[in-house]
Amino acid sequence: MPIVTLRNVKKDYQLGDVTVPAVRGIDLDIEAGDFISIAGPSGSGKTTILNLIGCIDTPTEGAVAIESAETSTLDDRALTDLRHRHIGFIFQSFNLVPVLDVYENIEFPLLLGYERLSKEERHARIEELIGEVGLADHTRHRPNELSGGQRQRVAIARALVTHPKIVLADEPTANLDSATGQQIIELMKRINAERDSTFIFSTHDPEIVGIANHVVRLHDGLITENSRV
Amino acid sequence: MIPTLRVILRLALRNLREHRSKTIIIGTIVALGIAVLVAGNSLVEASARGIRTSFIDTYTADVMVSGRTDSDLSVFGFPPQSFTEEIPRIGSYQTVFERLEADSAVTAVSPQLTGNAVVHVDEEQNEDFFALLLGVDSSSYTATFPAAIDIVNGAFPADAAAPFLMLQENQVELYEERLGVAVSVGSPVLVTSFGGGGIRRRELTVSGVFRFRQQTPGLEQVALVDAQSFRSLQGLVVSAGLVELSAAETEMLGATDLDAMFGSEEFGAIEQSEPQANLSEEAVLSLFDSVERVELVIDRGAWHFLLLRLSDPSQAARKIDELNTYFEREGIGAQATDWRDASGGFSSLATAVQLIFTILIAIIAVVAVIIITNTLVISLIERTSEIGTMRALGARRSFVFRMFVMETLFISWVFGAAGIVLGALIVVVVDSLGIRTENEFLLILFGGEQLTATLSGFSVLLSALIVTGIGVLASVFPVLLALRIQPIRAVQVEQ
Numbered sequence: 046m047p048i049v050t051l052r053n054v055k056k057d058y059q060l061g062d063v064t065v066p067a068v069r070g071i072d073l074d075i076e077a078g079d080f081i082s083i084a085g086p087s088g089s090g091k092t093t094i095l096n097l098i099g100c101i102d103t104p105t106e107g108a109v110a111i112e113s114a115e116t117s118t119l120d121d122r123a124l125t126d127l128r129h130r131h132i133g134f135i136f137q138s139f140n141l142v143p144v145l146d147v148y149e150n151i152e153f154p155l156l157l158g159y160e161r162l163s164k165e166e167r168h169a170r171i172e173e174l175i176g177e178v179g180l181a182d183h184t185r186h187r188p189n190e191l192s193g194g195q196r197q198r199v200a201i202a203r204a205l206v207t208h209p210k211i212v213l214a215d216e217p218t219a220n221l222d223s224a225t226g227q228q229i230i231e232l233m234k235r236i237n238a239e240r241d242s243t244f245i246f247s248t249h250d251p252e253i254v255g256i257a258n259h260v261v262r263l264h265d266g267l268i269t270e271n272s273r274v
Numbered sequence: 275m276i277p278t279l280r281v282i283l284r285l286a287l288r289n290l291r292e293h294r295s296k297t298i299i300i301g302t303i304v305a306l307g308i309a310v311l312v313a314g315n316s317l318v319e320a321s322a323r324g325i326r327t328s329f330i331d332t333y334t335a336d337v338m339v340s341g342r343t344d345s346d347l348s349v350f351g352f353p354p355q356s357f358t359e360e361i362p363r364i365g366s367y368q369t370v371f372e373r374l375e376a377d378s379a380v381t382a383v384s385p386q387l388t389g390n391a392v393v394h395v396d397e398e399q400n401e402d403f404f405a406l407l408l409g410v411d412s413s414s415y416t417a418t419f420p421a422a423i424d425i426v427n428g429a430f431p432a433d434a435a436a437p438f439l440m441l442q443e444n445q446v447e448l449y450e451e452r453l454g455v456a457v458s459v460g461s462p463v464l465v466t467s468f469g470g471g472g473i474r475r476r477e478l479t480v481s482g483v484f485r486f487r488q489q490t491p492g493l494e495q496v497a498l499v500d501a502q503s504f505r506s507l508q509g510l511v512v513s514a515g516l517v518e519l520s521a522a523e524t525e526m527l528g529a530t531d532l533d534a535m536f537g538s539e540e541f542g543a544i545e546q547s548e549p550q551a552n553l554s555e556e557a558v559l560s561l562f563d564s565v566e567r568v569e570l571v572i573d574r575g576a577w578h579f580l581l582l583r584l585s586d587p588s589q590a591a592r593k594i595d596e597l598n599t600y601f602e603r604e605g606i607g608a609q610a611t612d613w614r615d616a617s618g619g620f621s622s623l624a625t626a627v628q629l630i631f632t633i634l635i636a637i638i639a640v641v642a643v644i645i646i647t648n649t650l651v652i653s654l655i656e657r658t659s660e661i662g663t664m665r666a667l668g669a670r671r672s673f674v675f676r677m678f679v680m681e682t683l684f685i686s687w688v689f690g691a692a693g694i695v696l697g698a699l700i701v702v703v704v705d706s707l708g709i710r711t712e713n714e715f716l717l718i719l720f721g722g723e724q725l726t727a728t729l730s731g732f733s734v735l736l737s738a739l740i741v742t743g744i745g746v747l748a749s750v751f752p753v754l755l756a757l758r759i760q761p762i763r764a765v766q767v768e769q
């Protein structure tokens with residue numbers, strides 16, 4: 046059973062009097078454990094699709110289901126809970142909380158009042174992730190004391206700390222040089238294999254697209270290719 | 275729950291430190307605001323108390339009983355706009371007086387008459403001075419207002435029935451300055467009164483010069499006179515009870531102008547009053563035979579006011595209610611009021627000071643709310659993406675709300691406490707400086723010659739409440755904005 050289902054999803058943006066169709070009718074199934082790349086030229090609708098899957102945006106038409114749960118009927122509170130439980134976010138601009146250090150940024154999602162974890166359990170989880178993303182020496186650094194690659198590693202650890210089924214990453218390498226970008230994608234791929242979480246990421250980079258086991262190509266808000274490796 | 279609160283507190287504290295300029299702007303407003311409030315409240319409170327005690331101790335006592343009237347009546351008479359109105363006498367005076375004397379809660383009673391007069395000091399010179407005459411009984415006056423006056427020269431006559439006239443020192447100085455005539459104990463002065471529908475003139479001998487301990491601007495011309503001289507001057511004659519006079523007769527009496535009949539301003543031509551004259555029926559009957567005989571029907575029970583000191587002044591309101599109920603029930607033409615009404619326009623000065631202060635607070639509050647709101651909104655715009663990210667990661671609206679409230683609370687508490695300390699410091703400094711004034715307006719404002727301020731728990735509490743109100747009011751709009759930030763704002767950068 047697919048972990049994410051999109052059925053006839055359309056999304057229009059309203060720019061003044063003009064309606065901009067960003068996504069024009071998409072059907073897509075994503076299986077658990079996929080490492081899926083959403084590819085396509087600028088303006089093709091990649092970000093829009095990821096926002097819809099991440100439940101931070103709602104479709105104009107059609108249905109988005111996460112773990113078979115139809116999202117259109119959910120209110121803000123329920124969507125917030127769903128995001129916390131099922132989805133990890135990795136942002137293009139990292140979006141770390143500037144006043145929190147590496148450890149605290151990774152810990153943050155665990156302090157929102159959902160999990161009942163002891164301090165020790167939290168500590169173990171965070172230390173494990175810090176080791177996994179290779180930041181053991183930077184635990185107490187603030188984001189502005191880190192390089193772009195290091196920041197994105199923090200973001201990856203933060204996205205994983207709640208053990209989400211789905212990790213979304215919209216152009217996670219866009220703000221990094223290509224070598225660092227490659228390392229980040231490889232890290233994601235390794236975690237995908239180890240933890241069996243589903244990774245959905247968008248990219249322009251053809252080399253990075255090659256690492257995916259499922260490629261979806263978009264053009265003008267429609268799917269032009271949907272292939273599994 | 276505790277880890278959540280801890281991270282909220284951590285975020286709030288670090289954000290306050292991170293956005294230092296915002297914190298300092300808001301913090302300074304809060305601290306200065308509360309300091310102004312604490313200090314201002316203390317000053318206003320002290321000033322109000324000063325005005326209150328100086329009036330109660332000097333002029334009004336705790337409760338004023340007067341004749342019945344619907345107009346504003348104070349111990350100084352009717353306000354200027356109702357100048358011509360005659361001050362009502364207390365009905366059934368003897369009954370009322372006995373009732374009050376028997377009242378264990380009443381420690382002293384002083385009857386009083388109030389009226390306007392003109393003092394002519396030197397026959398050679400054609401200059402008159404206004405005087406506000408208070409007709410009193412010297413021993414009850416001294417008992418009721420023991421701290422009101424210092425007698426500089428002379429004394430009240432030992433014989434309680436003897437006539438007297440006590441002038442204020444500043445007036446005596448004024449006479450000397452203007453006329454070059456030294457008025458002292460024993461000097462005769464000519465007092466003209468225009469109460470009771472006629473003009474009467476009497477020569478009175480100055481028996482003393484005094485000074486009010488608490489000087490009140492506007493009351494420099496108060497002079498103390500014995501009740502019989504006062505009644506004689508004002509033509510307070512028996513009108514009911516002892517004799518029945520027809521309306522026409524009363525009018526005639528009122529209109530009688532002895533001096534006009536004598537037609538001379540010469541001292542010698544003035545008919546000397548005999549206030550101790552016995553009131554007899556025969557005298558009344560011969561009333562219209564001779565104008566001199568008018569003096570014979572002076573109503574010795576005519577009093578305008580009874581001023582009461584209570585054993586417990588805080589019970590004044592209750593006593594007033596009790597007395598009014600009693601007057602009502604017994605059908606007595608009298609009424610009781612508090613020191614505020616009794617002091618007339620003067621107590622409203624205290625109210626005016628408070629009003630000005632309140633308006634000042636309102637202006638400060640509005641400005642503070644605008645500045646704080648503005649600062650919060652700017653900082654919120656800067657943090658839109660951060661808050662959107664938190665929402666995307668699963669932070670509920672309540673989390674965002676608590677994060678902001680924590681920041682505001684923290685600023686309010688820390689800087690509010692600093693402001694209270696600062697305000698208290700101002701109060702202590704002002705008090706120890708012992709700022710004194712002779713300025714008339716400031717005298718009223720200070721509630722005395724010295725500017726005093728007393729730090730009360732009430733004013734601190736009130737100030738804290740007002741500042742909290744300002745904080746809450748200023749946060750409402752920014753917090754509403756913050757709660758409306760959608761998780762999508764994590765990835766949408768405002769263009």
Ligand SMILES: Nc1ncnc2c1ncn2[C@@H]1O[C@H](COP(=O)(O)OP(=O)(O)OP(=O)(O)O)[C@@H](O)[C@H]1O
Nearest residue numbers: 058059060065067086087088089090091092093094
């Ligand atoms: N908030 C918005 N308001 C109006 N139009 C929007 C908005 N977001 C996206 N669009 C439009 O929708 C279309 C799809 O945008 P989207 O951001 O999904 O493309 P993308 O594939 O992510 O592009 P890029 O590679 O440049 O990030 C574009 O034409 C874009 O201009």
Ligand SMILES: [Mg+2]
Nearest residue numbers: 091092093215
């Ligand atoms: Mg995009």
